[in-house]
Amino acid sequence: MRIGILGGGQLARMLALAGYPLGLEFTILEPAADACAGPLATHLQSAYDDPEALEWLTRHTGCITYEFENVPAEALARLQQDVPVHPSPAALATARDRLLEKRLFQDLGIETAVFAPVSSKRELLDAVERIGLPAVLKSRTLGYDGKGQVVLQPGDDPLEAWVAIGRVPAILEGLVAFEREVSVIGVRGRGGELRFYPLVENHHQQGILRLSLNLHEDPLQSLAEGYCRRLLNHFGYVGVLAVEFFQVEDRLLANEMAPRVHNSGHWTIEGAVVSQFENHLRAVAGMPLGDTSALGHAAMLNLIGELPDLDTLLAVPGLHLHLYGKSSRPGRKLGHITLLERDENALREKLAQVNSLLSNSL
Amino acid sequence: MRIGILGGGQLARMLALAGYPLGLEFTILEPAADACAGPLATHLQSAYDDPEALEWLTRHTGCITYEFENVPAEALARLQQDVPVHPSPAALATARDRLLEKRLFQDLGIETAVFAPVSSKRELLDAVERIGLPAVLKSRTLGYDGKGQVVLQPGDDPLEAWVAIGRVPAILEGLVAFEREVSVIGVRGRGGELRFYPLVENHHQQGILRLSLNLHEDPLQSLAEGYCRRLLNHFGYVGVLAVEFFQVEDRLLANEMAPRVHNSGHWTIEGAVVSQFENHLRAVAGMPLGDTSALGHAAMLNLIGELPDLDTLLAVPGLHLHLYGKSSRPGRKLGHITLLERDENALREKLAQVNSLLSNSL
Numbered sequence: 061m062r063i064g065i066l067g068g069g070q071l072a073r074m075l076a077l078a079g080y081p082l083g084l085e086f087t088i089l090e091p092a093a094d095a096c097a098g099p100l101a102t103h104l105q106s107a108y109d110d111p112e113a114l115e116w117l118t119r120h121t122g123c124i125t126y127e128f129e130n131v132p133a134e135a136l137a138r139l140q141q142d143v144p145v146h147p148s149p150a151a152l153a154t155a156r157d158r159l160l161e162k163r164l165f166q167d168l169g170i171e172t173a174v175f176a177p178v179s180s181k182r183e184l185l186d187a188v189e190r191i192g193l194p195a196v197l198k199s200r201t202l203g204y205d206g207k208g209q210v211v212l213q214p215g216d217d218p219l220e221a222w223v224a225i226g227r228v229p230a231i232l233e234g235l236v237a238f239e240r241e242v243s244v245i246g247v248r249g250r251g252g253e254l255r256f257y258p259l260v261e262n263h264h265q266q267g268i269l270r271l272s273l274n275l276h277e278d279p280l281q282s283l284a285e286g287y288c289r290r291l292l293n294h295f296g297y298v299g300v301l302a303v304e305f306f307q308v309e310d311r312l313l314a315n316e317m318a319p320r321v322h323n324s325g326h327w328t329i330e331g332a333v334v335s336q337f338e339n340h341l342r343a344v345a346g347m348p349l350g351d352t353s354a355l356g357h358a359a360m361l362n363l364i365g366e367l368p369d370l371d372t373l374l375a376v377p378g379l380h381l382h383l384y385g386k387s388s389r390p391g392r393k394l395g396h397i398t399l400l401e402r403d404e405n406a407l408r409e410k411l412a413q414v415n416s417l418l419s420n421s422l
Numbered sequence: 423m424r425i426g427i428l429g430g431g432q433l434a435r436m437l438a439l440a441g442y443p444l445g446l447e448f449t450i451l452e453p454a455a456d457a458c459a460g461p462l463a464t465h466l467q468s469a470y471d472d473p474e475a476l477e478w479l480t481r482h483t484g485c486i487t488y489e490f491e492n493v494p495a496e497a498l499a500r501l502q503q504d505v506p507v508h509p510s511p512a513a514l515a516t517a518r519d520r521l522l523e524k525r526l527f528q529d530l531g532i533e534t535a536v537f538a539p540v541s542s543k544r545e546l547l548d549a550v551e552r553i554g555l556p557a558v559l560k561s562r563t564l565g566y567d568g569k570g571q572v573v574l575q576p577g578d579d580p581l582e583a584w585v586a587i588g589r590v591p592a593i594l595e596g597l598v599a600f601e602r603e604v605s606v607i608g609v610r611g612r613g614g615e616l617r618f619y620p621l622v623e624n625h626h627q628q629g630i631l632r633l634s635l636n637l638h639e640d641p642l643q644s645l646a647e648g649y650c651r652r653l654l655n656h657f658g659y660v661g662v663l664a665v666e667f668f669q670v671e672d673r674l675l676a677n678e679m680a681p682r683v684h685n686s687g688h689w690t691i692e693g694a695v696v697s698q699f700e701n702h703l704r705a706v707a708g709m710p711l712g713d714t715s716a717l718g719h720a721a722m723l724n725l726i727g728e729l730p731d732l733d734t735l736l737a738v739p740g741l742h743l744h745l746y747g748k749s750s751r752p753g754r755k756l757g758h759i760t761l762l763e764r765d766e767n768a769l770r771e772k773l774a775q776v777n778s779l780l781s782n783s784l
Contacts, residue, residue, distance in 0.1 A: 073442070077439055077442060077443070080435070080439060080461070080462065080745075080747070081439070081742075081743060081744040081745060082736075082743060082745065083732070083743075083745035083747060083757075085461055085747070086461075099442070099447055099448075099462075099463070099464075100442065100461075100462055101461070102461075333739075333740055342736065347732070347733060347736050348733055348736045348737040350736070350739075351739045351740055355717075370445070370709070371709060371710055374444075374704065374709050374710045374712070375710040377695075377712075377713045378695055378713055380443075380696075381443060381444060381445075382443040383442075383443060383444065383445035385442070385445060385447070395445075
């Protein structure tokens with residue numbers, strides 16, 4: 061079966077790498093000439109709403125998926141007329157809009173920080189009044205890697221903050237004094253089969269994920285799985301869904317969801333029996349799901365902006381390197397490293413060693 | 423770095439899958455239009471000795487390797503003038519010729535079955551006289567998967583056997599009453615660094631490898647490693663070398679060597695810290711070698727001729743499927759399965775389960 065992927069970045073690249081062994085083939089629809097999945101797929105180099113490209117995909121693929129969230133809804137609607145699109149465009153529409161997303165969390169009984177919509181000056185001032193400061197003002201759409209958000213401290217001018225994010229429709233959220241950021245990745249098959257990966261702990265730097273740690277048997281696993289399950293079943297979802305949470309004591313406050321393979325699941329390539337990439341493809345192609353168990357304690361470190369000396373890294377025993385074939389640029393995810401150890405202390409030691417090799421260490 | 427691979431079959435495909443995460447890119451030189459590595463590489467669809475294709479490779483690749491053994495020597499010589507070719511064409515020339523290969527084994531003190539060259543009727547009769555029957559007559563070149571060889575039983579007409587393999591230059595080998603067939607895979611880096619994978623036990627069916635088992639800590643490991651090391655150092659070899667042996671009590675008789683990634687090492691994709699494919703690429707590209715330790719007890723089963731029902735296979739927990747994107751044909755390797763368990767008994771049970779699912783079970 062040929063899978064069409066909207067987007068041709070590192071997620072598409074890792075999907076293709078996981079999918080060839082299953083006998084799948086890939087076409088990416090991606091406007092950029094130097095897409096990092098390009099060497100691993102046939103590449104339709106067109107806009108996401110190009111009618112000819114969409115027509116080609118409906119004729120030559122058995123299923124469509126996507127690797128990023130800003131695909132035009134009309135393109136998905138066009139594709140859906142003739143070919144299955146997974147995960148469901150409804151899930152994508154919700155995930156793209158922080159207000160719809162938070163309201164769905166609320167409707168499904170998934171805890172969140174307090175929030176209020178901001179689409180006018182009046183709403184903004186009401187929201188500040190109700191939620192209090194500090195709080196975070198976030199654009200409803202197009203935010204990622206910490207972009208499109210501003211923290212409001214007591215005394216700050218809310219209007220100035222709103223102007224800073226372009227005076228776009230937004231939400232104001234209470235700033236959560238969280239202990240940890242964690243995420244869970246679930247996968248649902250075409251027949252409703254469900255699997256969940258172990259919860260991971262995430263560490264961000266300047267709004268960009270830097271480190272994910274899977275340390276086994278987190279006490280919050282079943283709470284996170286339950287929330288993720290509600291979302292998967294609500295949408296009749298097919299594929300991988302990631303949900304990010306703030307942990308406050310023994311509560312999890314849902315921050316956002318991503319209807320796709322997710323950076324906090326890259327550790328599963330070496331660290332789980334079957335990776336998130338393979339399971340996403342198994343799901344969307346209608347195959348049985350694979351075992352999501354962890355093979356040990358794993359750490360995933362993003363390589364951001366500039367690559368360190370690769371020979372030094374590769375000389376570290378048990379270090380797994382994943383480069384995306386991208387050129388250097390500040391803040392750009394160029395690759396990641398996975399470390400896998402049977403023992404947590406061994407993992408912590410290896411992680412310290414690797415961090416000392418990376419120029420911008422944690 | 424762009425790596426040029428001569429040949430575009432499943433070995434090239436698995437090299438490419440292992441190499442993209444290292445930041446490598448691939449071009450295959452392969453005359454067949456439907457090469458299974460085609461979707462994963464740029465494809466020069468030309469004869470192996472096509473001057474333009476060879477010229478292109480010297481200009482655009484940082485290093486050349488090969489995935490099969492019948493590349494014309496002149497093509498390698500041409501490439502070598504301008505770009506490193508690994509493993510060394512001298513190793514390839516030796517591996518392609520059973521007589522040169524056996525003589526090298528002898529010169530390096532690596533035990534073999536008794537053998538004698540056969541290039542004339544007189545030599546044939548002398549060889550039979552000296553070695554006795556039963557024995558195996560094998561063409562010196564172009565033999566693989568049991569092709570180009572005939573077993574001579576007492577009373578058989580040696581000349582008839584020689585005619586059956588085309589009266590080509592051959593060797594006669596004493597038939598070894600072996601207990602096991604085993605193989606070892608070694609890898610040597612550009613700077614002479616050496617690593618060895620655990621010995622595996624191989625089971626053939628109609629001359630084709632059907633099953634490889636890595637059961638850990640084989641008592642013959644160090645003997646096999648020693649033999650492999652002599653070969654690697656003899657050639658100043660760079661890349662992966664596989665050596666197949668017959669085990670007779672505590673002796674190993676070298677049967678043949680393959681100067682490339684090898685079917686009996688496919689289990690290393692899931693079963694070792696770093697796979698034979700990644701280590702071959704690390705070696706030829708001049709990177710530090712990776713850890714060859716096993717992650718558990720592993721079994722690799724080839725899927726030959728026709729594929730079984732894939733959903734049934736994929737539903738087996740912990741089963742890893744590797745399809746090569748080839749159409750069915752009797753005797754053709756279409757893919758393989760890897761099973762990995764921490765415990766040998768668990769592996770044996772899983773293997774029995776999977777065999778019962780395969781139509782042509784062991």
